[in-house]
Amino acid sequence: MRRLVRIIATFPAVLLALAVSTMPALAAIKTVTLTVSGMTCAACLITVKTALTKVHGVEKAEVSFEKKEAVITYDDTKTNVDKLKEATKNAGFPSTEER
């Protein structure tokens, strides 16, 4: 009986350890907003969106022509903001991170 109590008592600690060890995987998904310059029509938007979506690690790229910005959801273990900025620049639309 006493052993059972001990097992029950250690259970939350095991759960906590498990939660902490799986946390980096959850924290890896990030969202960044980039201000994209040079977009003059809807085709530019598609170019920027395609360029961003092609980057390995990008899950979603919402590009707004009116707001001149791109909201990108990405896995930060696979890519980073510099690579995203490089992708829009290489497509002909330099961007900067919004803060």
Ligand SMILES: [Cu+2]
């Ligand atoms: Cu255009």
